[in-house]
Amino acid sequence: MTQQVCGVCGHPCRAAFRAPQPEIAPDLDMRPGEPARSTLRDWIQVCSSCAAAAPALADLPAAAGPVVKSDEYRLLSTTSLEETLPFRRWALICERLGDRAQQAEALLQAAWAADDAAAMTEAATLRGAVAGLWADTTDVETGLRRLDVMRRAGMFEQGEAWAAELAARQPDELARAIVGFQRARIAGRDIGRHLISSALPPPAHAPHVSHGKRATTGFWSRLFRK
Template identity: 30%
Template sequence: MTQFALKQVTCAVCGGVSEQRTLQCVSTFGRPDLDGRPSVMARSTMGLWTQLCPACGYCATTLTQALPRAREVVHSVTYRARLHHPEAPALFNRFLCLALLHDAEGLVRDSAEFRTHAAWVADDAGLEESARRCRSEAADLLLNAPPLKHWEHREDLDWQGWRGVQLVDLLRRAGRGEEALREVERIRREGASSLMKQLLTYESAAIARGDTGRHTVDEGLGLPSPPELQPIKDPLLEYLVGNYHRLLTDTEQRASSMETFNTEEGPRWATDHPEILALLTEGKAGLGRALERRLLAEHPDEVVINRCPKCGVPARTAKARQCRACPHTWRETPR
């Protein structure tokens, strides 16, 4: 669910007060595109990612904050021309104005991000050349960016190398396939998770066939739909997750929704986390059995495994009296 609010905001550049829509929360279903664009519903909120001061034309993610050289840039000819460019979508212009503001501060990674956002707007508007140019400029900035600080390197183990995959995708979609392949080799040398290696393999194949189109992480991993929309595929595990989700650890919850993807060596779990892999040693069925033992031992007065008296398959809920696997019902049994 997406929620936004209307707020009176004071511009940090000119002091003007204006009413702005601010994003309060947004739900995200599914993994992003290979260049980082979020999936629905988050991608539909791009219009709320920037604020524009109607008095001075300052663009920002939050008007109440301004970069040191913001006033100078906002009044420059280049900025004004970009903001009011008549042949481009207004949101496209705003993102590029944000890029100009960050260019002036030498914040190249932020500038690359805003150019990438502009490319997404151009994609939606069918402006292929504008999208290609924005991606190419973003890629140039990232290729020449200073090394990340040690705290900026922190990535989830399964997403180690994700920034590199995004750069490869920017280059591929900008039509710079040879450079993209060089980045693929660099990322492999420096280290990437199993998931990211699979995405790099997918990118390499796309480059080989001259594909410069949009693709998603799910496509790259061969996953047909987001994991939260797929069945758990084990009745006991589904019963435990559905009825006692609050009693599961974060690792157990992640393991219960874990999917597999195909690699050159065969299918494997879509994670490198040793704790999750340990829980999945015997597959989803083994995880269900292990969770049953733990929950019954630790919460004997709360956890009830409601099985069909005829076939033994767990019902959907603790109070259900109809089997989902066979036609048997036991409604006459006292609840």
């Protein structure tokens, strides 16, 4: 196998990390269950030479170079919680390369890292940024994840308004169950973490899971994957 190198500076780097398959249900924001969950810190590689950050340094395009060398990128190391830094760096690269979807995932992962470091304010700030990036989503899964992100950021009024909007989109039974669960948590001013399984009706009451709307099939199949 040939030695992999950083796409920005050419310094040798490791092969990208591959997280183990989760065996436990994900959180409502789709943070995977264990054993994948606790490998979060391995998800982003940081180049020891140029400080580029990405899930796979070897896959970084040359266009990431100017971002990595920018003042804003370097300043992140002085303004960010250390545990969130790799994810924030990757998020900035995604932003500058025009990949909003990946930027949002990176910032949500940064929020999870902040959760793990018990940095509540930082986690809420990051979730607020994710909610903003997902503000105009029409995707069912992303819409449900945004609802959880808002609730966990303490954005209760905006979260309730978003829940009402999702409910008006006539979601399928499982999505309705999740929206209902979130609205009850919002009413209780609960910013805690919940497993997606706790929001779903018992399997016996959801016999047609596999016949769900096409748009959500991948989402649900991932939930019920063993």
